[in-house]
Amino acid sequence: MKVAATLTALVAVAIAAPAMAAPRPAVPIPDDPRGLLLQPFQGEASHEQPLRRAPVPQHPFMAANDDSIIHNDGWQTDTYDRSGPVGPDLVVSSTSSLIRDCSSLSFLPDGTALTVCIGVGNPQVKALDPDTLAQIATYPLPKRDKGLLPDTSNFSGGYFYLDHLGRLVVSTAENHVLWLRLDGEAFTLDREVDLSGVIGTQRIQSVLPDWSNRIWFVTQEGTVGYIGLRGEIRTHPLPGEVIANSFAIDESGGVFVVSDHALYRFDGGADRPVVTWRKTYDRGTRVKPSQVSQGSGTTPTLIGRASLPSGGWIAITDNADPQMNVVVFKRGKAGPGAAPVCQQPVFPANAGADENSLISVPGGLIAENNYGYLFKKLAPRQPTTTPGLVKVAVDYNAGTCRIAWHNDTARVPSSVSKASLGSGLVYAYTHPAVDELAYALPLPLGALAPDAWYLTAFSIRTGRQVWSRYVGSGLLYNNHYAAVSLGPDGTAYVGTVGGVVRIADRP
Secondary structure: OHHHHHHHHHHHHHHHOOOOOOOEOOOOOOOOHHHHHEOOEEEOOOOOOOOOOOOOOOOOOEOOOOOOEOOOOOOOOOEEOOOOOOOOOEEEEEEEOOOEEEEEEEEOOOOOEEEEEEEOOOOEEEEEOOOOOOEEEEEEOOOOOOOOOOOOOOOOOOOEEEEOOOOEEEEOOOOEEEEEEEEOOEEEEEEEEEOHHHHOOOOEEEEEEOOOOOEEEEEOOOEEEEEOOOOOEEEEEOOOOOOOOOOEEOOOOOEEEEOOOEEEEEEEOOOOEEEEEEEEOOOOOOOOOOOOOOOOOOOOEEEOOOOOOOOOEEEEEOOOOOOEEEEEEEOOOOOOOOOOOEEEEEOOOOOOOOOOOOEEEOOEEEEEOOOOOOOOOOOOOOOOOOOOEEEEEEEOOOOEEEEEEEEOOOOOOOOEOEEEOOOOEEEEEEOOOHHHOOEOOOOOOHHHOOOEEEEEEEEOOOOOEEEEEEEEEOHHHOOOOOEEEEOOOOOEEEEEOOEEEEEEEOO
């Protein structure tokens, strides 16, 4: 009842509160006091060694890799070169967004964090102080959901990117694309393009530039299009197909989209988007718990430069039963080939689903199991999901896949988890089962168990859990598909239903 009362009160405040134009101090997300019974830190300081990889090309029309987008770069690798927190003395703080989920954070050169928060009331673009989480500026976007409570299976409007000029580029519920610049304590609208005359009431899922600076977009209803260099709008429909995630772009001009039926490579033709190739995959027979569509839950991940003889590679997960697979294809213009480069079954039979992008690390790909996640709006506890974190070792040239390691205890309901090569760690937002909680006092479980959420670090090399830091308890600490983001100074941030949490090594 306490969680429900808190949620009701915050909803009322969210509806009444005006957009803030001046900085205001961070108001922490309310926490369940039963969280004080838990051990705040489990594990040990990390002594993992850094890893190295071939550089990911810097997109000429996006902000620096690591700072521009939810999946880090145009290749959507979900991997940082820089370090994250290593423990054990980790400081946790938060800022309330009044029941709006801030799906990811990107960073300006001075460290200022930018985000888009969607939930109750109007979505908001926010600029936050990276240390105090004080709100520097906000920009209200048009209301997205008709009812009081948001459509929690709809990701439209949550994807954004920072361009090479430091502007935040985001789509709205009215199907406009906005370019917003932070000027001091306010956002300025630099550019606006109205797509509604072309796509009607379809919902824009994501917007990204290609290497020529055409601005590509995809809709949930299966339309792929771009805004050309002269402002022309061109589209290509995929009838009967749903696009439930973002897309990837590479230096050869390729635009890589996965629908609930097939994987595509698009290129910009003389006057329209062109399907260079289409490759179907096993989409299964059901929408599994945690999924928002019947098909791959991953934004495509690119590996290897397009100048390689293979043209580079592209990886997704399929939706097969009894076991889902990590699947790797060639991505060059010549096509993916008659069969995948390789595929590897992962996670338990009839209990595997991944609604988040694969993490590209040296030597392979890391996948997480989200099976069983369902957002329960007013439940005292969110569902316990099937555990699983796995690294698939891939020899891209030989065309072989195998399991390098698997962690069968990690419960990662929905976070866009990230790897840090500087720290040698994978960071995930975890939700242990009741009987897995570590108490600071010898207390019984059951009614005394809070709905606890943690930032947890795993070794990239072995999958071993290195440490886990308690963040908060209750519905407002559920991240609901938001990302772990690492700031330039190594601080970790996670968007939650209630706002943004910050986890940092104590100075």
